[in-house]
Amino acid sequence: MPQSRSRSQTLTRADLRKGGAILALGLLTAGIAGQMARSESHQVEETTNEAGETVLKAHGYNFYGELEYPEDYTHFNYVNPDAPKGGEFAIDASGTFDSMNPYSRKGRAGALSSMMYEQLLDGGAPADEYAASYCLLCESLEYDPGVNWVIFHLRPEAKFSDGTPLTAEDVVFSHNLFLEQGLPSYAQAVKQRVTGAEVIDAHTVKFTFAPDISRRSLISQVGAVDVFSKKWFEETGARLDEPRMETSPGSGPYMIDSYDVNRRITYKRNPDYWGKDLPVNVGRHNYDTIRVEYFADETAAFEAFKAGVYTFRAETNSKQWATGYEFPAVQNGWVTKEEIPDGNPPTNVGFVFNLGKEKLQDKRVREALALGYNFEWSNESLQYGLFSQRQSFFQDTVQQAQDVPSGAELELLKSLGDLVPEEMLTEPVRMPHTSSATRVVDRKNLRTAMGLLDEAGWAVGSDGMRRNEAGETLDIVIPINSSGSPTMESLVGTYVQNLQQMGVNAKVEKVDPSQYTLRSRERDYDMIFDGYRTFLGAGTGLMQLYGSEQAAISVFNPAGIASPLIDKLIDTALFAETKEEETLALTALDRALRYEFFIVPAYYKADNWLAYYDMYRHPENMPAFATGEMDFWWVDEARAEELKAAGALR
Known part of the structure; x- marks a missing residue:
């Protein structure tokens, strides 16, 4: 952002x-180099406006001006342009939901509840070109070489699912709504960078940018904002930052069909979707319905997959991937296991320190606590040796x-x-430090950690507990989501046991999904297993x-x-x-x-682990930056009927 x-x-x-x-x-x-890069790209047209100023006009945007797809492209290279439409895509979600508004600051939003909305530039594609985006709601954009402003020319045929036209008024309204009622960190940042949003006419909108700042991401930012119906918000009085089950009409290929709170959400294809024939959409959005089944925890979710309650699973549990896929549906060919390479760097997950806690502001304390994590033992004993240890924020x-x-x-x-x-x-x-793979407690690391804690003023008392000069114990609370996997619970629990051996008053707090979400937002933790996007x-x-x-x-x-x-x-x-x-x-x-x-830093894997009922198909040559199972895969209807006849699916 x-x-x-x-x-x-x-x-x-x-x-x-x-x-x-x-x-x-x-x-x-x-600055000249950036301008030359943009103007020399054959996909970016250089023109002159009425004031005699140089203007760059294009069908998409990349900061360096290099777009791999020309203006007359018919579809992205990796999609199947003849992919059949039809069938259902069904996945799982753990925990609960109490809102269908994904932008609320409160509550827990339903899975995929933002999928109904579109942007000026399609941020979800292409999956084979990094940092580029192509026109979706707009048909073209123009901007000055210095990126002081950008003008988007909207597609006149764009409309919301209720049939009302999508106009520049809706774009500016949505931009301002995020500034007024969106996440504070987002609103603060955008207000400082985007100085104006102006409706020029029904299908033209202009954004202006602050001077003396980096030009990076300015156009991408305003082009990536979800566009809502101004009419709907004004008529209903709904707020963006409050939980609600009622949703505003979107302009995207799917809309809500039905929901059963904490059990199920179903989205259906909009039969009147305005953009189905656009080059940016050819070969994509191939399912008639997308269904999300909710389960109390990962164990229940996996059992439901085995029984055919839902049909596609992105596996993250190493134990399950290594030993759990021996059930009949796999053995008789109903379920396919596949590992697809991931061209993105791994998410920067690990045990995150809350630096707002005074006790954790001493790096020696953080270094000591880190030594309690034994990646090697955890990987071999809990995760079947399937992971590597992350070293970098830009790994590999x-x-x-x-x-x-x-x-x-x-x-x-x-x-x-x-x-x-x-x-x-x-x-x-x-x-990252190394540890013994044969024993959960690495004695050398434990001694080093205890020395660091001594240096930092956390001495061991007669009861074996670490205390500072004020007599306070070194308390470390790590909350975990009760709907998470047993493997994660074991991994965190083992880490906490090692911390306790140092004299740290460490404990795991297992909390329900809603409370976990709230505590994560409010940083109500000492440490948490979380991550930073890459x-x-x-x-x-x-x-x-x-x-x-x-x-x-x-x-x-x-x-x-x-x-x-x-x-x-x-x-x-x-x-x-x-x-x-x-x-x-x-x-x-x-x-x-x-x-x-x-x-x-914790673990990562270079491949996506996928398990699915053998009716889904994907292109032979997959793009680097997305598996695309909800984007450009499709259903083989004949095979789906075979699976149903065989009793594989419910």
Whole structure:
């Protein structure tokens, strides 16, 4: 999500020039390189407006101006343009829901409840081109080379599911609604970056952007906002930030068919969907219905899958993947298991420290607590050796920091002066500790951890408990979701047992899904197993994840990390004029994030584990950045009938 900074805090291009070697990558041209990249792309048309100003016009947007699909593309390369329409896609969800409004700050929204709404630019496609998006509600966009403004030209045929036309009034209304009633961190960031939203005519809308900030993600941001019906909101008086079961009409290919609270939600294809023949949609949205079945916990959900209550499962439980798929439906060919490579870096999951807690602001305490996590034993004993340990915030990408900084990265870090600790310049990047795979308690790590706690002032009392000078015990509470998997409960429980051996007053609190959601939002925990979304490139969403300005309120920053060094490196990445500069800045950012040490890195896998009833089909050549099971897969109706006749499905 976008965020700006005050002029005094903004990293200017003059500041960036201090990077020495970094300038050789293109910053000496101060903006010209970015303009050339855009104008030289044959998919971006350069024109002149009535005022004689240069204008770039396109059918999609990428910050560097390079769109892989030309203006006359007929469909994305990876889809099957002849995929049949029909059938049902059925998945599971755990826990409960009490709202069908996905944007509420309260309650727990129903699964997929945002799927009815569309955006100016389709953020869900293409799945084979990173950081590019193509016109959906708009038919074209135009902007100045400096990205001070953008104009979207809407498709006149666009309409909501109730038949009313979708116009520029709805776009501006939706933009303002998010600013007034959306998440505070989002609203704060956007208000600082987007200075105006203007209706030019019924099918034309203009956004203007603040000066003296990075141009990164500005157009992508306003192009990615869900568009609602202004008429519906004004007539009903509904608010965006309150839970409700009634939903506003969307313009997308699906709409709500029915729901049974805490049991089931069904979406159906809109037979009058206005955009079904657009090139951006060809070969996509192939199911007639999408059904979500709710279950109290993962065990009940898996048993229901075995019985054919729902038909597609994205497996995350390693024990189940290794040993659970030996039931009859697999053995007789009714259910298919498949591993599909994932081209995205893994989500940055692990045990996140709440840095708002004074006791966790001492890095020695965090380092000591981290040593209680035994990845090797957990992976072998609880997870069947199916995972690798995450090291980096940009794992397995060119942005992953390695060893001691050198070359252009070292020059960049040196250019930031006292913000960079000396050890970051001279020592290898932080790596996760190693542990014994044969015993749950690694005695060497335990001794090291106890020494760190002693140094930090948490001495062991006569009762074996760690206390500070005030006599307070070192309390660490880790909440977990009661609807989660038994494997996760075992993993967290084992970690807590190791912490207890250090004299830490640690415990697991198993809470219901609604309470877990609330506690996560309000940071009501000492540690939590959570994560940070990943990026393959720079985006202003980095500010909501790691930036200082929103650290106290951002729900996307569970640790509350706030670091001037991280802020500077994010700014550096956002001001990059070439992919090379961007990669360099993100590598340095990875090094800094790992240095700050606010999360104990856990596990990851490079493939998606999928199990599904053998009626679903997907293209032979899958795209890198999405499995697309709800996007571009389809149902083989003949095979579905065979499965029904055989009693495989309910």
